[in-house]
Amino acid sequence: MSIGRVSTYQLNKAFSNQINNTQSKFNKLSNQISSGIKVGSMTDDPVAAGSIIKANKQLEDINTYVSNIKSADSELSVVDNTLKSINDQLAKAHDVAMLVSNGATSVDSVKAYQSELDAIIDNITKLANTKYNDSYLFSGTRTTTSPYTQSAEGLKYDGNDEKRSTLIGENKVQDISFIGMDVFGEAAFTTDSEGVITFDDANSSGMFGALYKLKAAMQDAENVDFDNVQAAMGELDDNISVVTGNRTRVGAMGEVFDDMLATYGNDTINLTELRSNLQDTDLSSAISDWYSLYQSMQASYSIMSQSMQATLLNYI
Numbered sequence: 143m144s145i146g147r148v149s150t151y152q153l154n155k156a157f158s159n160q161i162n163n164t165q166s167k168f169n170k171l172s173n174q175i176s177s178g179i180k181v182g183s184m185t186d187d188p189v190a191a192g193s194i195i196k197a198n199k200q201l202e203d204i205n206t207y208v209s210n211i212k213s214a215d216s217e218l219s220v221v222d223n224t225l226k227s228i229n230d231q232l233a234k235a236h237d238v239a240m241l242v243s244n245g246a247t248s249v250d251s252v253k254a255y256q257s258e259l260d261a262i263i264d265n266i267t268k269l270a271n272t273k274y275n276d277s278y279l280f281s282g283t284r285t286t287t288s289p290y291t292q293s294a295e296g297l298k299y300d301g302n303d304e305k306r307s308t309l310i311g312e313n314k315v316q317d318i319s320f321i322g323m324d325v326f327g328e329a330a331f332t333t334d335s336e337g338v339i340t341f342d343d344a345n346s347s348g349m350f351g352a353l354y355k356l357k358a359a360m361q362d363a364e365n366v367d368f369d370n371v372q373a374a375m376g377e378l379d380d381n382i383s384v385v386t387g388n389r390t391r392v393g394a395m396g397e398v399f400d401d402m403l404a405t406y407g408n409d410t411i412n413l414t415e416l417r418s419n420l421q422d423t424d425l426s427s428a429i430s431d432w433y434s435l436y437q438s439m440q441a442s443y444s445i446m447s448q449s450m451q452a453t454l455l456n457y458i
Contacts (some may be wrong), residue, residue: 190420197417204406204413205310209408210308214318215399220274221320228269229385232349232378235262239356239375245368252363259360259453263353267297270326280322282306289322290350296330297325297344297350310402316395323347325388327381329354349384391407 216340231278241247247255270280270290279302289301299322306319327348332338341358344349356374359367 153321162211194417194420197413197420201410201413201417203283204410205408207310208406211399211403214308214310214316215396216275217318218280218399219281222389224269224272224279225389225392225407227383227388228266228349230449231262231266231269232382232385235259235353236263236375236378236382239371239378240361242366243368243371243375245366247366249363252360252366256360256363257356259353263350264351266326266353270322278312279319280325282319282321290326290328294332296332296346296353297328299326299328300331310399316398319396320388325349325384327351331358349378349381352381362381366388415418432450 220407238259240257243254264408271278271288272382278287278289278301278390281287283304283306285306287300287421289299290297291300301322303321303323304319307315308315322427325348327350328343328346330342331354332342333339337355339358341354342351343355346354352374355370355377359370361373376445
């Protein structure tokens with residue numbers, strides 16, 4: 143009789159454990175349905191949870207890359223518009239040089255061209271000091287320093303030649319800098335008390351060198367230095383090409399950015415779908431499983447109740 147009671151006890155205990163396991167699955171499924179989350183921790187499904195963590199990290203990285211690309215692309219738009227305006231001004235300066243170079247221009251006309259050239263130089267200097275988001279675009283990494291200021295030594299570059307870059311992909315850094323010295327050069331000259339400039343050709347370069355060479359050559363309206371006007375005109379042609387080349391570089395970077403944004407858009411859709419499949423509850427399937435477990439539990443409780451009543455009879 144003792145052996146029979148032990149066997150019945152063990153059977154009931156095993157049955158109770160089974161019911162508890164079913165109850166645990168039922169509760170877990172109920173939580174998944176109410177929260178909409180199938181995998182919320184490593185204990186739910188270690189493999190799926192690991193994949194979710196990986197997908198979240200990839201999505202976080204993509205958001206960073208996209209933000210950096212959009213910021214850089216907006217900056218490049220400002221750079222391109224600035225360079226376009228500069229080329230427009232250089233074309234006007236070239237026209238001035240060409241009109242003066244023929245030697246048939248009157249003194250009054252040369253004086254008018256002097257004023258026009260001064261306005262062109264002033265406009266290009268302002269464009270060279272263009273800011274974007276409170277940062278100077280053409281100062282290298284010295285973004286809080288105005289790249290060009292006029293001093294007793296001329297119009298000198300005050301930035302540096304260090305490149306600015308931004309992270310646009312895993313181990314992928316894009317140089318987005320346009321160094322002022324490369325784009326504009328600088329002009330070395332002194333100005334006396336009467337405003338007459340002495341141009342230092344050996345220590346000048348780029349478009350500012352060409353512009354101030356032209357200015358120095360034209361400053362005496364009655365005695366124009368036609369040789370240096372011609373030389374400046376050729377240098378202005380060269381610098382228009384330099385600016386055009388930089389605009390081409392801007393366009394190439396813009397195309398790279400567009401392609402990467404499209405790729406990251408597709409990656410975001412795929413990763414979001416993958417994460418959803420791993421993490422989110424399939425309500426249709428979950429509700430069906432929930433109902434099956436509910437019915438199973440009800441039947442188990444009924445059987446256990448009958449079993450316990452039968453077991454009590456052993457003690458009567």
